[in-house]
Amino acid sequence: MIHARGLTKKYGSRTAVDGIDFTVEPGRVTGFLGPNGAGKSTTMRMIVGLDRPTEGSVTVGGHPYRAHRAPLREVGVLLDAKAVHSGRTAYKHLLAMGATHGIGKARVHEVIGLTGLDSVAGKRVKGFSLGMGQRLGIASALLGDPATLILDEPVNGLDPEGVRWVRTLVRGLAAEGRTVLLSSHLMSEMAQTADQLIVLGRGRILENAPIEDVISRTNGTTVRVRTPDLARLAALLAGDGIAVSRQPDGSAQVSAVTPERIGETAAAAGLPLHELTVVSGSLEDAYMTLTADEVEYRTAAPRKETAR
Amino acid sequence: MTALTPRPTARPVHAARTAFVGPESRLSFPRVVRSEWIKITSLRSTVWSLLMIVLSGVGLSLLLAATMESAGLPDGPSVGFTLTTVTLGVMFGQIVAAVLGVLAISGEYSTGMIRSTLTAVPTRLPVLAAKAVVLFVLVVAVGLVTLVGAWAATYPLFAAAGIATSLAEPGFFVAILGAATYLGLTAVFALGIGTLLRSAAGGVATVLGVILGLPLFLPLAALAFDWVADVGPFLFTSAGEAMAALPLDAPAGTAPVSGGPLEPWAAGLVVLAWTGVSLVLAGLSLRRRDA
Structure with missing residues (x-):
């Protein structure tokens, strides 16, 4: 469960995230959509305490991320940008990450197997392809067997088999009752994976509803x-x-x-x-319509709930 | 590389989850230290740096000992003379230690690793403290190996000249411990600067400016302002040299060890203060800034 209230991030005079409120519920996959620069990554970074909100707050599992005594068990995160030292092997990276929580070799080997990295675990990350880098990122996210997963563009660079695997994995995680927040620019992928959608545009929430509602309401x-x-x-x-x-x-x-x-x-x-x-048209059609209209929404009254 | 396509499995994630990740899996400082230990020892650059400290230290001392006759020998065995020869490598070793300290954090910023590190330890300060502990222990240990190695390697040459001194001579081992501690503190000082500046180039340049630049600049400034000369012993490097020296009242034999007028223990406090200020500023910056 992720809960944001009035969450705002300003970089100088530029407002990246503009006072958004949302709740990401457990047990389903919530898709996070929006054009580049809409504030998706910044929001994700604020959830895990990498960026400090200018105003407002966000909690995970009822507490600010920093307050958790076992952050890796609470949230597993895959960020858009690379977050691994390229001179270290995948195995040592995971071992070092797990060590902070007393998570040992057995679990490290398990996530390596789960993400299909067995053959490259002993190699330094420097030589990894984009797809293998993503798998390592997902392995890191799963390491603490977390209640919440935040995955920024997880299928980026994966082959079709990998894309399908991520879809199955993410659906499985939600089915186990975990909270999953997922961003992607691949609309077809999102349409197959997400239950709920949060669409961002210029730091504001344009839409927050079940995916079928978003599509039918927007496309007619x-x-x-x-x-x-x-x-x-x-x-x-x-x-x-x-x-x-x-x-x-x-x-x-x-x-x-x-x-x-x-x-x-x-x-x-x-x-x-x-x-x-x-x-009912495609999610892509709905997305294009929604984000093309974002200027209108910006001048409209604050939208907390759209009429259902 | 790309030929090794990993084969994904669709195994359910919850399989065996409780077996490995339970409520006892949570943050603690010793665990963060262990994580930082794994991190620093799993990089080739660390291994090379530490090897370089040992090899350059022992090598320089051997070179000096082999040519010491041309520079003039003391009349008899002299702890001070031996110490000068054995600690010669610290001059070079401090540069390597400084680079190692800066890279321990700047490498995380340049590769993006810092995001993984800080999501695992979101309170952040334990990361800095753990890095400091790990760097200090590692560099002091390697410093001791280097200095004792330099003593052992040069011993036959000293013995041949009839001026060999044992490790157990009064003050000798304490001075070596001081030199090794100085190396360790140099790495930690550099860690602080690296955390503040977040860049390898900027961090290394700044630390070298402090440990090599200031001692060059100060005598010139002292020509213009008399009081500047009084600051001299409190420079990072001058205090470091004093840490590696015999106490001022020691019966040092002939050649007195070059160093500031500070007693070794006072010099140690001076270096500790430099390091402390660097770490505190680093901690404030790490806590406040976005990663």
Whole structure:
């Protein structure tokens, strides 16, 4: 459980994070989205006490991160930038990290196995590929078997197999009841992994809702229809004031209407339907719309809760 | 490197979790010290630096002992003369110790390791203290090995000249201990400066400025201002030399050891004060600044 209240970070005159409030709940994956410079990494750094908030506060598991007696058991973090000494082997890095908490070789070997680093654990990090560096970062994050995981761009540089592995891992961690906060620029990946979304833009929260809500609310609901007699269906719907837009492939898109309504209209007229699909658009579409509008949101009244 | 593609496993994370990470796994200062020990001893640069202290120290002493006849020998065995020969390497060793001290922290900033370090120990100060302890113990131990090694290596040459002195001569071992302690404090002083400046280049330049630059600059400044000469013995390096010397009232035989007018114990306090100020400033900076 991560809880931020009025969290603010200013670098000189630039405001990186602008008084945000949010809660990241355990048991699900919360996606952290936003354009570069939106304040995602700064927020993550403040959660684990690397950066000091200019105003406001953030707690993990009910306490400020610094107050925990076993920080590695509380939070496992993978930061965007590299955080390993390149002259040390992966094994020694993990051993040194664990040693601060009395976490020994057995657990170090375990996370090495878990992240598939066995073959390179004895090599110095200097020679690691981006993907191996990410795996080591994830191994460090898992070392303390933490209740909360904060992963900044974990799939960055991973091959498709690695991407899939991270997805499975992250879903598994949330299923175990852990709190997971995850950032990524890969929308398709986020759509498959996250349950809840927090979208940041210029240091403010643009959206904080379950992922399906974000997508449907932002994109609106559209229904795709396919029927042999499209002209007649269009005429029937037009009688009720519903517009139908014909697509090049012979189907039609109908906006702002439920599939039930279309199906019933067609049935009443004895029209056969070959397809009736709800198209909610992609997360990417929603994200683009949201972040393009961020200027509007900045001038609007503070948004704590959006209407559901 | 890239040919070694790690094969991921989809094993559940909770498997055996309680076996290794339980409530007894939490921070403590001895554990942070242990972590810092693993860190410093797992870098090749540390191993090379420490080897360099030993080899250069013993080598320089041997070189001096081999050529000592041309410089004139004392009439009989002299603790002071032996000590001068044996501690010659400290001059060079202090530079290596300074670099080691700066790198112990600047290397973490340049590689990003500091973020891992400070998330593991978010109160931060124990990290600095643990680094200081580890550096001090390591460098003092290596300093002792170097100095005793230099004494042992030059012993046959001294014996051949009939002026050999034993380790057990009054004051000799204490002076060697002083020299080794000075090396250790130099590394810790440098750690503080490195923490303040966060950069290898800036840190090393500043520390060398203090230990090598100030002793050069001071005599010149003393020409302009008389009182500056009184400051001389309190310089980091001058006090360090005094730490490695025999007490002022010791029956030092012939050649008196070069050093400031401070007694070794007072000189030790002076170096400790330099180191303390450096560490306190470093601690304040580490606590306050974003990592």
